[in-house]
Amino acid sequence: MKSLCFVHQSKAQLPELQAYAEYFRHKYQVVINTPDANLQGYDIVWFFMGYFHYKPQPHQFIVHEYASLSTPPFARFKDQLKQMLNIRPHLRVFQNPRQSDLLQFNDDVPVRYRDMGLSGHFTTQLYTDKKCDLIYVGSMNKSRQLERAIDTVLKLRPHASMWLVGQPVAYLQRRYQHHANIRFIGAVPNSQIPQLLNQARFGLNYVPDVYPYNFQTSTKMLEYVACGLPVIGNRTAWVNSFLTNHKLQYHDINQLKIWPTPGAVTVASEVLQSWSWQQRIADAGFETILP
Known part of the structure; x- marks a missing residue:
């Protein structure tokens, strides 16, 4: 061999x-x-x-x-x-x-x-208690400009509870150190991410609309959808293409005027298998x- x-x-x-x-x-x-x-x-x-x-x-x-x-x-x-x-x-x-x-x-x-x-553990867990309004999973380094999304959410819903899952960075921790509603979960094993996703009402898919992020697959988007989360996020070329092929509840963070009502997201089993x-x-x- x-x-x-x-x-x-x-x-x-x-x-x-x-x-x-x-x-x-x-x-x-x-x-x-x-x-x-x-x-x-x-x-x-x-x-x-x-x-x-x-x-x-x-x-x-x-x-x-x-x-x-x-x-x-x-x-x-x-x-x-x-x-x-x-x-x-x-x-x-x-x-x-x-x-x-x-x-x-x-x-x-x-x-x-x-x-x-996606790994096979990314599935919807029915009847899970929701413990946060919005969850973000992924990189938080400065090039991701995550503070733009967080600040936009806070203007719209100042007390929205947010979980940030991934390796935390100092500048974000300093920026939001006085916001009790923002929780830095830290990095967790991939197998534990679905348990966290299923406790959230929305997934946050913020990807800077710049090279090279704007045309690369957003893995977090696939993870959110597989766990049945509606998504709040910005628009990029990849997101637009993805939404053309998959009709989902996706709220443009730059167009929101009021906090949306979460709805169930379902994807056909053959689509999930293809992912x-x-x-x-x-x-x-x-x-x-x-x-």
Whole structure:
């Protein structure tokens, strides 16, 4: 059995890592490692990029996955560095064709597309007591501009109870330290997120309408919808496309005049199945190229 090693720097949440391990375990000996490990003995080395200066062995098949493009500041410049400095792999993986176009790798390296997905524990728990008005799950770094959404909500509903799930950052904690209705939950295991979502009346999907966020899949949106939450959020190209394909209760945060009444959100089981990690990975067609 050939070996497959996934390599990442532990800087970002990568729920797909466990999904990949489960998907490929029947065919490969799967290992997850950091860049400082000895990688020379593996048959397939799959990097979540980043910058890596690894020199592969002749027998190795190298995969570069760009789970996301670089984030501000200097996002485009950082992406150009990735293009120039990273070695040529045998396969590149992107979330969607737009990502691939923007990185502009002008060579004949094969490409596969693997969209963001969901684990099976993201389901609606009926009759769960609602304990907060609004929940946000995801990154809170400055480039996300989350304070814009929070301030807009507070103007509309000053005492709205908000849970912020993810690694808290100091500037947000300072900004809202006197708001007892805003609670920083902290980072929690992916398996525990649905329990929190099911205690909320709305999900907050705020994604800055700037490169590269505005055309990348909002995983939090999929999570909210899978748990039956109506969503309050802003509009981006991806959101508009998503709402064209899925008729959901989505309230534009920049257009709200009064606090909305939450309603039930239901999605067909076949749609939820198409969002599952296992289906996303299967749809990418990796078996047609991996040794």
